[in-house]
Amino acid sequence: MRNKQTLESILKINYPILQGAMANISDSSLVSAVSEAGGLGILASGNMKPEEVREEIRKTKSKTSYPFGVNIIISNKFCDQIIDVLHEEKVDIVITGNGDPGKFFPKFNAWNMKVIPVVSSYMMAKRMEKLGAIAVIAEGMEAGGHIGSITTMCLLPNITKDISIPVIAAGGIASGYSMMAAFNLGAQGVQIGTRFLLAKECNIHTNYKKRVIDSNDFDSVVIKNMINKPIRSLRNKLTNLIGRLELEYLKNRSTSIEDIDLKTINALSNAVKNGDVQNGLVMAGQISAVLTKEETCKEIMCSILNEWNSCTEKTYSKYDLPQVGNT
Amino acid sequence: MRNKQTLESILKINYPILQGAMANISDSSLVSAVSEAGGLGILASGNMKPEEVREEIRKTKSKTSYPFGVNIIISNKFCDQIIDVLHEEKVDIVITGNGDPGKFFPKFNAWNMKVIPVVSSYMMAKRMEKLGAIAVIAEGMEAGGHIGSITTMCLLPNITKDISIPVIAAGGIASGYSMMAAFNLGAQGVQIGTRFLLAKECNIHTNYKKRVIDSNDFDSVVIKNMINKPIRSLRNKLTNLIGRLELEYLKNRSTSIEDIDLKTINALSNAVKNGDVQNGLVMAGQISAVLTKEETCKEIMCSILNEWNSCTEKTYSKYDLPQVGNT
Numbered sequence: 001m002r003n004k005q006t007l008e009s010i011l012k013i014n015y016p017i018l019q020g021a022m023a024n025i026s027d028s029s030l031v032s033a034v035s036e037a038g039g040l041g042i043l044a045s046g047n048m049k050p051e052e053v054r055e056e057i058r059k060t061k062s063k064t065s066y067p068f069g070v071n072i073i074i075s076n077k078f079c080d081q082i083i084d085v086l087h088e089e090k091v092d093i094v095i096t097g098n099g100d101p102g103k104f105f106p107k108f109n110a111w112n113m114k115v116i117p118v119v120s121s122y123m124m125a126k127r128m129e130k131l132g133a134i135a136v137i138a139e140g141m142e143a144g145g146h147i148g149s150i151t152t153m154c155l156l157p158n159i160t161k162d163i164s165i166p167v168i169a170a171g172g173i174a175s176g177y178s179m180m181a182a183f184n185l186g187a188q189g190v191q192i193g194t195r196f197l198l199a200k201e202c203n204i205h206t207n208y209k210k211r212v213i214d215s216n217d218f219d220s221v222v223i224k225n226m227i228n229k230p231i232r233s234l235r236n237k238l239t240n241l242i243g244r245l246e247l248e249y250l251k252n253r254s255t256s257i258e259d260i261d262l263k264t265i266n267a268l269s270n271a272v273k274n275g276d277v278q279n280g281l282v283m284a285g286q287i288s289a290v291l292t293k294e295e296t297c298k299e300i301m302c303s304i305l306n307e308w309n310s311c312t313e314k315t316y317s318k319y320d321l322p323q324v325g326n327t
Numbered sequence: 328m329r330n331k332q333t334l335e336s337i338l339k340i341n342y343p344i345l346q347g348a349m350a351n352i353s354d355s356s357l358v359s360a361v362s363e364a365g366g367l368g369i370l371a372s373g374n375m376k377p378e379e380v381r382e383e384i385r386k387t388k389s390k391t392s393y394p395f396g397v398n399i400i401i402s403n404k405f406c407d408q409i410i411d412v413l414h415e416e417k418v419d420i421v422i423t424g425n426g427d428p429g430k431f432f433p434k435f436n437a438w439n440m441k442v443i444p445v446v447s448s449y450m451m452a453k454r455m456e457k458l459g460a461i462a463v464i465a466e467g468m469e470a471g472g473h474i475g476s477i478t479t480m481c482l483l484p485n486i487t488k489d490i491s492i493p494v495i496a497a498g499g500i501a502s503g504y505s506m507m508a509a510f511n512l513g514a515q516g517v518q519i520g521t522r523f524l525l526a527k528e529c530n531i532h533t534n535y536k537k538r539v540i541d542s543n544d545f546d547s548v549v550i551k552n553m554i555n556k557p558i559r560s561l562r563n564k565l566t567n568l569i570g571r572l573e574l575e576y577l578k579n580r581s582t583s584i585e586d587i588d589l590k591t592i593n594a595l596s597n598a599v600k601n602g603d604v605q606n607g608l609v610m611a612g613q614i615s616a617v618l619t620k621e622e623t624c625k626e627i628m629c630s631i632l633n634e635w636n637s638c639t640e641k642t643y644s645k646y647d648l649p650q651v652g653n654t
Contacts, residue, residue: 151469153467177511178484181512185505321633322628
């Protein structure tokens with residue numbers, strides 16, 4: 001039974017398009033621009049401390065009066081306090097990522113927070129619905145950053161067939177065509193990350209944007225797969241190095257998982273802030289291969305909605321069915 | 328510039344639905360049933376010898392007068408002779424898989440064969456178009472069996488944006504909804520493998536079908552990833568064993584790639600013929616998680632086309648665009 005309330009009415013937005021939260025990247029500038037353009041901007045609190053999150057929320061509010069959400073990372077040790085900050089600052093749309101948010105639901109529910117967990121499996125989606133999530137983001141393994149193993153094309157129909165809260169598709173979505181594809185698979189909204197890396201309001205280093213624009217479909221690699229902490233990123237010196245370290249870890253433990261982890265954590269900000277796209281980590285989704293240019297958030301939104309509208313105009317022929325049992 | 332000729336008219340079929348060729352599985356029984364239902368059945372020649380292929384073609388022709396295709400595996404040492412057999416037996420639709428068919432194109436073109444290569448990257452698709460392929464099957468890594476690394480959601484838009492021959496989507500497609508999704512992304516046809524495993528006319532062991540029906544989204548695993556020959560299959564004793572052997576190979580070469588390969592080749596037929604779904608290899612796509620029952624090919628086709636038709640009836644709202652430059 002599909003919930004009749006649309007995602008737009010639940011979140012008070014014009015278009016069912018969420019900007020994917022990207023740690024170190026989705027700041028007040030990008031978030032406010034997406035919300036101003038009618039989507040839902042999402043602040044990435046990443047590994048911030050509670051007061052840093054409060055500051056970024058206030059900055060965002062100074063730039064837009066439209067709704068926006070905040071992404072919290074379950075593995076952040078300040079997670080509980082950040083939730084308090086969201087409540088105090090009256091941000092009631094919470095996206096959870098990178099872990100199981102189960103233990104926080106009593107608080108979420110007591111404060112009527114609209115919680116939208118990112119899930120990468122059927123089981124997790126069902127569990128989140130039961131706990132009180134108002135929607136889930138079903139994220140396929142083609143997405144950038146930390147990923148699961150199931151693709152958007154397979155994850156979506158499996159979840160949407162059995163769940164009554166809205167399902168938002170993520171992973172591989174960058175156009176109105178793929179948004180329509182996701183809706184045909186039962187989604188009621190989409191989350192778009194990689195394309196917003198190329199927003200003019202996205203304050204990442206110009207080298208990072210150029211690397212995304214220049215990428216082809218072989219450049220999207222998954223690192224740390226061998227140690228079961230997969231991250232999708234663009235191929236460079238660092239991803240090659242990590243591949244070698246993983247092999248060494250498996251072969252003779254001459255390095256440790258902690259050492260490998262350390263290389264990736266600082267590396268993202270190295271690419272984002274310093275523009276070191278060879279030794280830094282250039283997180284991006286596999287769809288980066290189709291992206292070609294920088295645009296404003298409004299231009300991105302218009303382009304996606306124009307493509308969507310062209311899909312609604314296109315009329316596909318119906319088919320007469322083959323006769324069953326006539327052989 | 329999109330070719331105006333439809334896939335149906337090129338292949339002389341009623342519906343742009345191809346049955347995925349599955350070695351050891353897609354025999355005259357399944358192939359003729361799919362073609363009788365208005366799709367394109369595809370015989371899998373796998374590692375057969377030329378005269379075995381001839382016999383299976385003749386069997387298929389005795390069961391249907393509709394067109395069907397034959398899949399050839401480039402790594403089969405008899406590949407060249409099998410092409411001669413196809414020409415002699417007047418089968419002019421050739422699907423190529425598991426390798427680069429480049430060297431055979433002079434023959435294909437001289438004999439006016441309709442060649443449709445399975446591709447898993449943009450570069451391969453462009454190359455095949457140039458050589459004279461009449462269409463390509465763009466297969467995402469969610470497909471069963473031998474796979475590439477790019478998902479259907481990302482591979483399709485990247486290829487369809489730049490190619491003028493029809494693109495057939497494969498990997499994760501099992502319903503009319505996903506067929507419509509693929510068309511939204513620019514495909515003009517779909518190839519469906521895993522769902523046809525559950526066709527009543529598919530002569531695999533009942534244990535194999537049951538394993539597919541019982542699978543959930545965590546059961547889909549990729550083996551031989553660590554030795555760069557990835558195969559998607561359903562988790563069992565054998566896939567766990569191969570995972571351990573891969574690790575051993577990486578650690579200390581206490582086993583060889585050839586030994587690992589040997590375990591998978593015989594294992595498929597062990598599952599297909601003997602129903603040993605623990606020690607055999609149960610190749611299936613990730614979409615197996617949504618499949619629930621056995622049906623005839625006509626029932627499968629009707630179900631897909633009904634879902635397709637329901638998509639064409641559904642009218643999505645258009646969106647008014649945000650004003651650009653009004654901040």
